Amino acid sequence: xxxxxxxxxxxxxxxxxxxxxxxxxxxxxxxxxxxxxxxxxxxxxxxxxxxxxxxxxxxxxxxxxxxxxxxxxxxxxxxxxxxxxxxxxxxxxxxxxxxxxxxxxxxxxxxxxxxxxxxxxxxxxxxxxxxxxxxxxxxxxxxxxxxxxxxxxxxxxxxxxxxxxxxxxxxxxxxxxxxxxxxxxxxxxxxxxxxxxxxxxxxxxxxxxxxxxxxxxxxxxxxxxxxxxxxxxxxxxxxxxxxxxxxxxxxxxxxxxxxxxxxxxxxxxxxxxxxxxxxxxxxxxxxxxxxxxxxxxxxxxxxxxxxxxxxxxxxxxxxxxxxxxxxxxxxxxxxxxxxxxxxxxxxxxxxxxxxxxxxxxxxxxxxxxxxxxxxxxxxxxxxxxxxxxxxxx
Amino acid sequence: xxxxxxxxxxxxxxxxxxxxxxxxxxxxxxxxxxxxxxxxxxxxxxxxxxxxxxxxxxxxxxxxxxxxxxxxxxxxxxxxxxxxxxxxxxxxxxxxxxxxxxxxxxxxxxxxxxxxxxxxxxxxxxxxxxxxxxxxxxxxxxxxxxxxxxxxxxxxxxxxxxxxxxxxxxxxxxxxxxxxxxxxxxxxxxxxxxxxxxxxxxxxxxxxx
Numbered sequence: 001x002x003x004x005x006x007x008x009x010x011x012x013x014x015x016x017x018x019x020x021x022x023x024x025x026x027x028x029x030x031x032x033x034x035x036x037x038x039x040x041x042x043x044x045x046x047x048x049x050x051x052x053x054x055x056x057x058x059x060x061x062x063x064x065x066x067x068x069x070x071x072x073x074x075x076x077x078x079x080x081x082x083x084x085x086x087x088x089x090x091x092x093x094x095x096x097x098x099x100x101x102x103x104x105x106x107x108x109x110x111x112x113x114x115x116x117x118x119x120x121x122x123x124x125x126x127x128x129x130x131x132x133x134x135x136x137x138x139x140x141x142x143x144x145x146x147x148x149x150x151x152x153x154x155x156x157x158x159x160x161x162x163x164x165x166x167x168x169x170x171x172x173x174x175x176x177x178x179x180x181x182x183x184x185x186x187x188x189x190x191x192x193x194x195x196x197x198x199x200x201x202x203x204x205x206x207x208x209x210x211x212x213x214x215x216x217x218x219x220x221x222x223x224x225x226x227x228x229x230x231x232x233x234x235x236x237x238x239x240x241x242x243x244x245x246x247x248x249x250x251x252x253x254x255x256x257x258x259x260x261x262x263x264x265x266x267x268x269x270x271x272x273x274x275x276x277x278x279x280x281x282x283x284x285x286x287x288x289x290x291x292x293x294x295x296x297x298x299x300x301x302x303x304x305x306x307x308x309x310x311x312x313x314x315x316x317x318x319x320x321x322x323x324x325x326x327x328x329x330x331x332x333x334x335x336x337x338x339x340x341x342x343x344x345x346x347x348x349x350x351x352x353x354x355x356x357x358x359x360x361x362x363x364x365x366x367x368x369x370x371x372x373x374x375x376x377x378x379x380x381x382x383x384x385x386x387x388x389x390x391x392x393x
Numbered sequence: 394x395x396x397x398x399x400x401x402x403x404x405x406x407x408x409x410x411x412x413x414x415x416x417x418x419x420x421x422x423x424x425x426x427x428x429x430x431x432x433x434x435x436x437x438x439x440x441x442x443x444x445x446x447x448x449x450x451x452x453x454x455x456x457x458x459x460x461x462x463x464x465x466x467x468x469x470x471x472x473x474x475x476x477x478x479x480x481x482x483x484x485x486x487x488x489x490x491x492x493x494x495x496x497x498x499x500x501x502x503x504x505x506x507x508x509x510x511x512x513x514x515x516x517x518x519x520x521x522x523x524x525x526x527x528x529x530x531x532x533x534x535x536x537x538x539x540x541x542x543x544x545x546x547x548x549x550x551x552x553x554x555x556x557x558x559x560x561x562x563x564x565x566x567x568x569x570x571x572x573x574x575x576x577x578x579x580x581x582x583x584x585x586x587x588x589x590x591x592x593x594x595x596x597x598x599x600x601x602x
Contacts, residue, residue, distance in 0.1 A: 081426075121527045125449035132457025136429070139461070143422060143468050151468065158465050162458060169453070182529055317574070 005111075012113045020097055020117060028253040029059035031301060038305045066246040074145075074239055081144035086240070086247035089137025093254040096130045099123040100261045101185040103271050103290035107282035115271075115290055116185055123184035124176065127262055128169055131217060134255065135161040138219070138226060138236050141248070145239035153235030156316070157219065157226035163323040164216035164223075170331035171210035174203045174338035174355070175266055178348070184262075188270025193277070198269035202352045205359030206334040207267045209327045214263065216323070218255040221308035225316060260300040261293075268296055325366050330359045401441055407434035421467045429460050446529045 033048070033056055040047025048055035073079065103115030120126060135158055142154020176182060178199075179190045191198045200207040216223040227235030237248045264270060271277050271289035273296075278285055314322065337358045341351045411431035415424045432455045439448035526534075536544050 078420075078422075081422075120445070122445050122449050122529060125446070125453065129449045129452040129457065132453055135457075135461055136464075139464055139468070140426075143464075154468070155465065158461050162461055165457060182527075315574075 008111045008113070012111075013117065016113075016115070016117050020102070021094070024094060024097060024254060024257060027257050028250050029063070031253045031257065032059045032062070032249075034301070035305050035308075038302070039309045042306075042309045063246065066243050069242040071242040071244065076146045077239065078144040078146065081140050082239075083244075085137050085141030085144055086244045086251070087137075088140055089134060089251040090247050090254065092130045092133040092137070093251045093258055096127055096258045097261065099126050099184055100258070100265055101188050101270060102261065102293050103286055104277060106286035112282075114185070115286055119183060119185045122182045124172060124182050124187070124266070127184070128165075131168070131259075132161075132165055134217065134251075137248075137251065141240065142236035145236070147239050149232045149234075150236050150238050153226045153228075153232050153238075157236060160216055160219075160223065160225065160319060160323075163320065164213040164327070167209050167213040167323065167327040167331050168217060170328070170335060171203075171206040171213065172266060173331075173335045174206050175199050177335075177338055178202065178342060178351070184265050188265050188272075191269045191272060193269075193272045193275040195269065195274075197348075198267065198272075200267040202348050203267070203334060203338065203355055204352065205330045205355050206338075209331045209334075210267070211263060212322075212327055214259045215304075215307065216319075218252060218259055218304075220252070220256070220304065222311040222314055223319065224313060225319060228313060256301060256304050257297070260297045260304065263300060264293060264296045268300070321370070325370065326363060329362050329366060333358050333362045397441065401438070404434045404437040404441065407431075408438065421470065422464065425460060425463045425467055428463070429456055432456050432460065444528055446527075446532060 036058070037047040037049075037055065048058040051057040051061045073082065098117040099120055101114070101116035101119070105112050105114045107113070138157040138161075139154045142150040142157070145151075175187060179187045181187060181190070187199075195201070219226050224235075226232075227237065229235075232238070237245055240248060271293040273292045277289035277292055279288060334355050337354045338351055341347075341354045345351075408431050411427045411434060414427040415431065418424050418427060432451060436448040436451045436456075439445070439451060
């Protein structure tokens with residue numbers, strides 16, 4: 001590389017890193033506000049609306065409050081790990097964004113700057129590797145707290161993460177086969193401008209499996225057994241206070257944001273939208289593509305909130321059944337079907353149809369087996385009246 | 394180049410240091426964490442050698458899955474650390490002997506010149522040079538063509554091991570009480586609750602089943 005090119009590379013990289021990290025932090029605050037307002041809307045109440053316009057400064061007030069709280073470190077904890085754990089959760093959540101392409105490219109003064117911090121050729125493996133580290137923050141926080149409820153939360157979380165990580169990895173293999181690249185930029189570019197070219201239609205079952213597994217990886221409501229407050233006080237972060245607790249909290253939202261960007265890149269066409277991303281000059285098209293990516297991510301984040309306030313928490317056996325008996329077979333079948341049909345017909349339409357049909361068959365078979373294996377209750381319903389309320393005699 | 398040399402020494406010292414701490418640290422959980430640090434530094438060394446695929450697989454498989462299982466088990470151990478350390482020195486003679494044998498073997502191998510430090514460039518490699526294809530592609534090319542049968546064979550061996558492990562551990566035990574969800578769901582007030590009038594002081598009006 002020439003010196004001037006190297007300089008441009010350095011400066012643009014630093015600029016992109018600064019912008020993206022700050023966007024991520026602002027995004028976390030916006031998500032906290034959005035979650036509380038949207039949940040208020042869904043439950044027909046107001047939510048925070050006092051601090052700033054429509055309560056938009058509420059997260060800042062909360063953050064200040066966290067900063068001024070006493071930073072308590074209990075006597076019985078393993079101190080180095082106790083302090084390390086929140087960072088172990090927050091850092092993997094943040095560094096994943098480094099390989100996600102958040103737009104096409106901007107040309108400034110004749111230098112083309114791709115809107116991505118690092119385009120490495122093993123991008124998606126990097127994402128999987130880094131997300132698999134998130135579990136350590138939870139497990140270490142749980143163990144270092146030296147508290148039985150924390151430990152139970154940590155154990156649940158590690159079992160859950162291991163189970164769903166498998167699905168997370170297997171579900172994207174179909175996408176990788178058709179793109180024949182591991183680079184996230186190339187995966188996003190391979191999907192055309194129109195929604196029917198995007199991966200979520202070609203790999204619909206894999207898309208559902210991946211999204212569900214990602215919900216599980218972020219430890220959010222249908223899957224938040226690690227912090228089930230009715231059973232475990234607050235789970236793995238019971239002993240944490242002040243900014244350390246806030247870091248756990250931020251990591252959850254950051255995981256959501258980064259997970260959404262990964263889904264948008266892999267399955268929802270990245271920065272493409274009906275050719276809108278090609279409008280304008282070399283600068284404007286880049287900015288518009290970034291805007292499209294931003295809006296798609298925001299919509300997906302809304303789905304996150306929506307799901308959280310709609311679905312109740314899974315029971316532990318339901319969680320394991322869903323992961324191992326439904327999602328994993330669906331992901332495995334999608335690999336076989338995608339590979340076979342792609343070699344045989346070379347048609348994305350047939351691969352898409354085959355994926356849906358085969359996933360339907362697999363799910364029906366598994367559901368049938370589960371129903372057959374379910375033990376009959378020892379107590380039979382005696383008659384119709386049995387469900388009437390009790391009356392005192 | 395100077396940056397790469399510095400990085401190499403940082404990672405190499407990190408690997409060896411973390412490896413020493415795995416044995417030396419007093420707490421098993423800390424040992425597992427140092428093991429993870431060692432994995433990380435090794436992954437860094439792989440990246441420096443241009444084997445980024447192997448580096449990522451190392452992290453996904455070992456750090457993301459194997460070490461979590463280690464931690465899972467170690468966390469639940471209820472052990473007295475002082476007691477664990479008490480008999481530590483009694484293994485010193487046999488450990489020392491094994492160490493010396495390994496060291497002697499290594500010295501012999503290096504002294505005989507069987508291993509060259511510089512990789513000879515004229516040896517025919519099954520993969521194209523690294524600057525032409527990414528190493529993911531290079532690995533895939535040989536793994537699924539030249540070594541396809543070996544790859545399948547390794548897969549079968551792993552499958553058999555997995556089935557064996559499940560068969561060995563998944564036996565139905567009769568001496569534990571299990572939660573039977575079907576029973577709980579099917580329970581209705583008639584079968585589960587009985588309302589009786591108890592006369593104060595009278596005996597025998599309430600009988601347990």
